[in-house]
Amino acid sequence: xxxxxxxxxxxxxxxxxxxxxxxxxxxxxxxxxxxxxxxxxxxxxxxxxxxxxxxxxxxxxxxxxxxxxxxxxxxxxxxxxxxxxxxxxxxxxxxxxxxxxxxxxxxxxxxxxxxxxxxxxxxxxxxxxxxxxxxxxxxxxxxxxxxxxxxxxxxxxxxxxxxxxxxxxxxxxxxxxxxxxxxxxxxxxxxxxxxxxxxxxxxxxxxxxxxxxxxxxxxxxxxxxxxxxxxxxxxxxxxxxxxxxxxxxxxxxxxxxxxxxxxxxxxxxxxxxxxxxxxxxxxxxxxxxxxxxxxxxxxxxxxxxxxxxxxxxxxxxxxxxxxxxxxxxxxxxxxxxxxxxxxxxxxxxxxxxxxxxxxxxxxxxxxxxxxxxxxxxxxxxxxxxxxxxxxxxxxxxxxxxxxxxxxxxxxxxxxxxxxxxxxx
Numbered sequence: 001x002x003x004x005x006x007x008x009x010x011x012x013x014x015x016x017x018x019x020x021x022x023x024x025x026x027x028x029x030x031x032x033x034x035x036x037x038x039x040x041x042x043x044x045x046x047x048x049x050x051x052x053x054x055x056x057x058x059x060x061x062x063x064x065x066x067x068x069x070x071x072x073x074x075x076x077x078x079x080x081x082x083x084x085x086x087x088x089x090x091x092x093x094x095x096x097x098x099x100x101x102x103x104x105x106x107x108x109x110x111x112x113x114x115x116x117x118x119x120x121x122x123x124x125x126x127x128x129x130x131x132x133x134x135x136x137x138x139x140x141x142x143x144x145x146x147x148x149x150x151x152x153x154x155x156x157x158x159x160x161x162x163x164x165x166x167x168x169x170x171x172x173x174x175x176x177x178x179x180x181x182x183x184x185x186x187x188x189x190x191x192x193x194x195x196x197x198x199x200x201x202x203x204x205x206x207x208x209x210x211x212x213x214x215x216x217x218x219x220x221x222x223x224x225x226x227x228x229x230x231x232x233x234x235x236x237x238x239x240x241x242x243x244x245x246x247x248x249x250x251x252x253x254x255x256x257x258x259x260x261x262x263x264x265x266x267x268x269x270x271x272x273x274x275x276x277x278x279x280x281x282x283x284x285x286x287x288x289x290x291x292x293x294x295x296x297x298x299x300x301x302x303x304x305x306x307x308x309x310x311x312x313x314x315x316x317x318x319x320x321x322x323x324x325x326x327x328x329x330x331x332x333x334x335x336x337x338x339x340x341x342x343x344x345x346x347x348x349x350x351x352x353x354x355x356x357x358x359x360x361x362x363x364x365x366x367x368x369x370x371x372x373x374x375x376x377x378x379x380x381x382x383x384x385x386x387x388x389x390x391x392x393x394x395x396x397x398x399x400x401x402x403x404x405x406x407x408x409x410x411x412x413x414x415x416x417x418x419x420x421x422x423x424x
Contacts, residue, residue, distance in 0.1 A: 009128045013139060015193045016121050019080055020143030022185050023117040025151040026087055026110060027057060028266075029178055031244045032156035032259035034364075039168035041100050048100065050241055050364030052107050054357055057237070059111025061353020068119040068346020072339065076120040081190045083116025088182025095176035118349045123341040126333040137326035138277020145269030145322060152240075152266075154178070156259015163255070171255075212340050212347070213404075221400040222344070226351040228397025229328055232292065233356025235387040235394075236321060239265065239299065241360045242383065243314075245367045250377045251307050264311040268319035276323035280330065285398050288327040292391050295321035300388035303380040321391075328397075335404045 030037070030053050037049040070079055090110025097103035122137070129136035158174035166173065213219045243262055247253040253261065272291075280287040298317035305313055329345070336344050366383065373379040 012128060012193065013125065013136060015189055016080070016125060017140045017143035018185065019084055019117060019121065019189055020140055021147035021150070022084055022182050023087070023114050023147065024144045025147035025178065026091060026114060026182070027060065027151070028148055028240060028262070029091075029151040029155040029175065030056070031240050031262055032152050032255045033159055033171040033175075034241075034244055035248055036159055036163070036168050036171040036255060040171060041103070043100075045364075045368045046245065047361065047364035047368050050245075050360045052094075052103060053241060054359075054361035055104055056107040056111045056114075057357030057360065058354050059108045060114035061111075061350050061357065063112060063115040064119055064348075064350030064353060065343060065346040067115050068123075068342040068344070071120040071123050071342030071346070076124045077190075077193050079116045079120045080193075081186055083113045083120075084182055084186040084189065086110070086113025086116070088179045088186065089113070091175055091179030091182065093179075095172045095179060119342045119346040122329055122333060122345050123338070126330070126341060127338050135274065135278040135281055137330050138274035138280075138323075141273030141277065141322070141326045142270045144325070145266050145271075145273055148266030148269060148318075148322070149263045151178075151263075152259040153263035154259070156255045156257075156262070160254055160256025160259070212336075212343055218404060221403045222347075223351075225332065225397045225400040225404075226348050228394050228400070229348075230352045230355045230394075231390040232324065232394035233352040234359045235299065235390040237357050237359035238363050238387050239317070239321075241363045242367070242380070242387075245363070245374070246303065246377075246380055247310070249367070249374045250380065251310070261310050261314060264314035265318035266322065268315050269322035272319045272323035273326055277326040277330065280327045284327055284331045285401075288324055288331070288398065289395055291320040291323045291327070292395055295324070296388040296391040299391065300385050303377050303384045331398075331401055335401055 034046055034049040034053075037043075037052065038046050041048070043049060067079070087110050090106050090108070090113055093106035093109060094103055097106050121140070125136050125140055155171075155174040155178070158177070159170045162170035162173055213222055240262060243265075244258055247258050247261055248255075276287055276291055295317050298313055298320070302313050302317070332348060333341055333345065367374050370379050
């Protein structure tokens, strides 16, 4: 490989990680703001506020397959830039929304912009680092961890500081500021990112467009893999929204302290994503099982622990749970050829994103049904236990990978020293 090619790959890796941060920052920034949004729009219950989050994320993951088609055919740099611009404009529109219907329209726009990131970026990174996909996606995952951490932290802190001055409308200011920052990030990416280099010729796979899966049996295994990890996604989405309501209703947190606590979920991911991603290149299923089993245990015990344990439990949970994402993505992407990766990942992330992120609305409705009991930590014990069970159930999806691999004759990559050197 030439020095210029190596430089291109490294720059693409880190710039894509920055876009990853923006994508996930927007997905969690509203979590500590639910009760302020409820008061500002004069909702009778918090369910209408959590519905904004569900609409945002369903809009983000719903178009994943069409975006995957574009990612297999068009310049991925253009798709990534356009997506962040649209995402940022949606947040600006949400901050300025005069009514709830306008707010719903704004989060649809924001979500549609967010849909461009994962199919395009994941396919691009696996193409660039085929021998160490887990480590490369783990390094890109540092951006996700940073975005997840900064989103609720900044939104909660800023809204909490402004609430005495602006009242319930204080939630609008951090949303507006994050939208403007996203436009700046998109401009920087457009200026600095190179266009993706063509994929190297591979005699073993035709260059023409391929079917995603040639048989119904392989479609069955692939969709089973998607559905299994939807259970994980539902549980993970629930931890954020349920945690926001649990902390404010049962533990007496304000928006500022809630944002700080929720950010603990994502803080350690900047370490665990590259760590587990790298380890998993030598044993994907083993390390994924360790990560998800440990995170399920943290979920189950969380509402039973004292208030002082909130942030430590969140940090341990997030360290293991979020590390699972680059591992599941790498396992799937290395099982299919580059020509279909955008579409395959589009179906995968679309299934988990749409169904999994119904959790925000479901959780809001469930807490509303608790009535006065929502102020008692014991009322949340069964719900957290159920979420832990969903995470454990998702591991059944690993049984579906071997048939897909056999179709391609793929063996898990071990990572050459040359490739590893490029991404360290």
